[in-house]
Amino acid sequence: MVSLGPGFPEYVIPRAKAALDAAQVVAGYRTYLDLIKPFLTHQEILSSGMKAEVKRCQAAIDRARAGQWVALVSSGDAGIYGMAGLVLEICAARGLKVGPPEDNGEVDFHLEMVPGVPALGAAAALLGAPLMHDFAVISLSDLLTPWEMIQKRVELAAAGDLVIVLYNPKSKKRDWQLGAVREILLKVKDPATPVGIVVKARREGQEVTVTTLAEMLMHQVDMQTIVIVGNSQTFTYGPYMITPRGYLSKYQVGEDSSQ
Amino acid sequence: MVSLGPGFPEYVIPRAKAALDAAQVVAGYRTYLDLIKPFLTHQEILSSGMKAEVKRCQAAIDRARAGQWVALVSSGDAGIYGMAGLVLEICAARGLKVGPPEDNGEVDFHLEMVPGVPALGAAAALLGAPLMHDFAVISLSDLLTPWEMIQKRVELAAAGDLVIVLYNPKSKKRDWQLGAVREILLKVKDPATPVGIVVKARREGQEVTVTTLAEMLMHQVDMQTIVIVGNSQTFTYGPYMITPRGYLSKYQVGEDSSQ
Numbered sequence: 001m002v003s004l005g006p007g008f009p010e011y012v013i014p015r016a017k018a019a020l021d022a023a024q025v026v027a028g029y030r031t032y033l034d035l036i037k038p039f040l041t042h043q044e045i046l047s048s049g050m051k052a053e054v055k056r057c058q059a060a061i062d063r064a065r066a067g068q069w070v071a072l073v074s075s076g077d078a079g080i081y082g083m084a085g086l087v088l089e090i091c092a093a094r095g096l097k098v099g100p101p102e103d104n105g106e107v108d109f110h111l112e113m114v115p116g117v118p119a120l121g122a123a124a125a126l127l128g129a130p131l132m133h134d135f136a137v138i139s140l141s142d143l144l145t146p147w148e149m150i151q152k153r154v155e156l157a158a159a160g161d162l163v164i165v166l167y168n169p170k171s172k173k174r175d176w177q178l179g180a181v182r183e184i185l186l187k188v189k190d191p192a193t194p195v196g197i198v199v200k201a202r203r204e205g206q207e208v209t210v211t212t213l214a215e216m217l218m219h220q221v222d223m224q225t226i227v228i229v230g231n232s233q234t235f236t237y238g239p240y241m242i243t244p245r246g247y248l249s250k251y252q253v254g255e256d257s258s259q
Numbered sequence: 260m261v262s263l264g265p266g267f268p269e270y271v272i273p274r275a276k277a278a279l280d281a282a283q284v285v286a287g288y289r290t291y292l293d294l295i296k297p298f299l300t301h302q303e304i305l306s307s308g309m310k311a312e313v314k315r316c317q318a319a320i321d322r323a324r325a326g327q328w329v330a331l332v333s334s335g336d337a338g339i340y341g342m343a344g345l346v347l348e349i350c351a352a353r354g355l356k357v358g359p360p361e362d363n364g365e366v367d368f369h370l371e372m373v374p375g376v377p378a379l380g381a382a383a384a385l386l387g388a389p390l391m392h393d394f395a396v397i398s399l400s401d402l403l404t405p406w407e408m409i410q411k412r413v414e415l416a417a418a419g420d421l422v423i424v425l426y427n428p429k430s431k432k433r434d435w436q437l438g439a440v441r442e443i444l445l446k447v448k449d450p451a452t453p454v455g456i457v458v459k460a461r462r463e464g465q466e467v468t469v470t471t472l473a474e475m476l477m478h479q480v481d482m483q484t485i486v487i488v489g490n491s492q493t494f495t496y497g498p499y500m501i502t503p504r505g506y507l508s509k510y511q512v513g514e515d516s517s518q
Contacts, residue, residue: 121336131338139392237347
């Protein structure tokens with residue numbers, strides 16, 4: 001299970017690159033495979049469309065059971081809203097025994113989860129430092145989660161003054177959720193709260209915007225967008241949004257060390 | 260601002276390695292600098308102890324203002340409870356103008372935030388797939404945050420059935436917080452809820468444990484430990500903990516694609 005991070009090859013860890021190089025088969029979502037194709041040489045490629053996630057994982061598992069070295073790739077971090085869970089769920093449902101490479105017991109195949117730079121981290125780095133304090137990560141996709149649950153989580157995160165990271169803010173079929181979240185947040189948060197919007201981090205078409213809760217809907221948002229809403233302490237500074245490390249002023253940042 | 264990820268060199272993105280190679284000065288916490296020292300050649304090294312964070316950032320900023328290429332390193336992702344915010348806070352307090360490398364305007368110096376694999380991602384990968392659904396990330400350090408705030412956030416995260424990632428669960432001086440959090444969680448969560456504990460992910464001394472909320476205090480925990488508490492759907496499977504992708508059963512994982 002190989003995480004590709006936000007962009008290839010500069011943002012992919014050597015461990016992931018080595019797994020791709022060693023693989024006989026590389027399986028993944030077509031769009032992401034296209035990004036790494038220039039770096040694939042001998043590998044057989046199993047690509048599939050966006051809705052074919054379960055089949056893709058099943059095919060990868062079948063190949064691994066047959067003794068092949070398989071790299072199933074996932075954008076960002078496969079362990080954060082990625083394919084890692086689905087692979088394990090399918091193995092569990094099939095009663096397979098899998099374990100990490102260092103497992104010396106009898107297994108149907110070895111499975112290594114190679115982490116990567118997650119979309120939330122790539123976005124945060126482009127925005128400055130919004131994640132210096134506690135945060136909640138919430139997906140606005142209501143495909144597998146009831147909307148009431150998503151709404152409740154946004155309310156609770158706001159009540160706890162957590163920085164809020166929103167995944168999947170919008171898709172072609174889901175266009176009202178981000179507006180609904182903004183309404184919920186405006187009930188308890190200052191309209192001037194900084195909001196960062198990062199479209200396609202470290203990919204072609206990247207756009208980075210620091211705006212406010214009041215004006216956040218005036219900017220382009222899509223499936224590959226991360227939205228980060230600040231906490232009560234978050235402030236802007238030049239092109240950046242910054243969440244301080246704490247709520248107490250135990251440290252002095254103003255003094256000049258050269259004095 | 261260079262993120263070192265969980266382990267060097269296999270878990271560090273090429274972009275970070277390139278920044279280190281290009282640097283004239285590398286500044287950081289002594290323990291982390293020791294890990295990367297074998298890979299440093301020509302760079303001047305500014306190392307300092309754990310409590311000297313502000314001074315370290317100030318020294319790095321002074322060097323950058325003097326025109327030197329400086330890599331300020333941070334373990335994991337510098338943008339998640341790391342040094343990225345402190346650097347920007349100090350720049351803001353001093354009235355400096357900084358901007359990303361692609362900024363063509365007049366700045367005191369250019370600043371690039373290089374993301375990395377965060378501790379939470381490294382831990383999640385070792386535990387299986389605990390972060391497939393919404394989660395809260397909460398630090399138990401009450402050095403800069405009132406304990407009442409931390410406690411409230413844990414309560415709200417539990418009320419929202421978020422997976423909970425705990426940073427800084429324990430230090431030499433703070434030894435009761437994790438137990439207090441467990442008590443809060445036991446009020447609303449099943450004692451059998453899976454809990455993952457990862458000590459020193461991808462470093463010497465790594466330990467990975469999947470246990471339960473009831474028994475979580477029976478395992479070693481330190482400053483470099485990440486604790487992940489599952490949501491109501493999280494289950495264990497062999498050595499792994501898995502949080503399903505949703506609350507609805509819209510997808511079938513049991514069928515065998517080879518049939």
